[in-house]
Amino acid sequence: MNQEKIGKFIKTERKKKNLTQEELASILEVTDKAVSKWENGRCLPDVSLFTKLCKALDITVNELLNGEKLNKDNYQEKTEEITINLMKKIKKNKKRYIKITIIMIVLFFLITLLINVIPYFELAVPYDNRIMKCHIDNDELVFEVAGLSVINEYYVLIESEKEDVYFFTTKIYLSNKQRSHFEAWDSMAKLIDGKNLSFGYYHKLDIDKAKKVKVYHTDTSLDQIKNANKKELEEIIKKSNLMCEREEL
16 A cells, blocks of 8 residues: 555545545544644554545545545456555564564563572672681581671582592672672671671581691682693682691591
């Protein structure tokens, strides 16, 4: 359908009926601005107005959609042409609808991800000896963290014949960081620095009495540590913080 052609046709037929835009608008119960838009080819009348508009202008719906008067010779041909054009438009709109639906599904998935997953995304917490402590008592290793269970701690053990090396890393959920003192990490450290406060969270591990033990805090991925060779492990140790150790008994 040619909007511009249809608009000119509406204008021509309106004038034949000696109707102003305001008068036609009143008959159709729309604004004169709407009629002006149709006649300028900026948009088409709503489908719900077709019958009423055609009655007011004394034309058929087929003539309206073709934008011209039809005679018996070309009426069938124009009807088929309009039908084909409408089918094409429906098909095009269907593709657009499918595209919009896919976009909406993707947006819904992303919003769900933001609400349910992102808050539990873990951020690395750097080592601070005012916050994190460790000590070794005979066959027990104790790793302590101030702040109860706000911080999550993970570790990996690298064993050798004479020495066990523990690597601890500390993380905090994004949701916890946003509503805890750890949002200002140094402020929390200063709050307890030099004060005789009991640590709120600790992790106890049984250790081999017969071996040397070293405990490091690291920012390196624990999976990377597990798969590291001897040389790579030495480099990781250089970048890690020694928290406590025990010589062989």
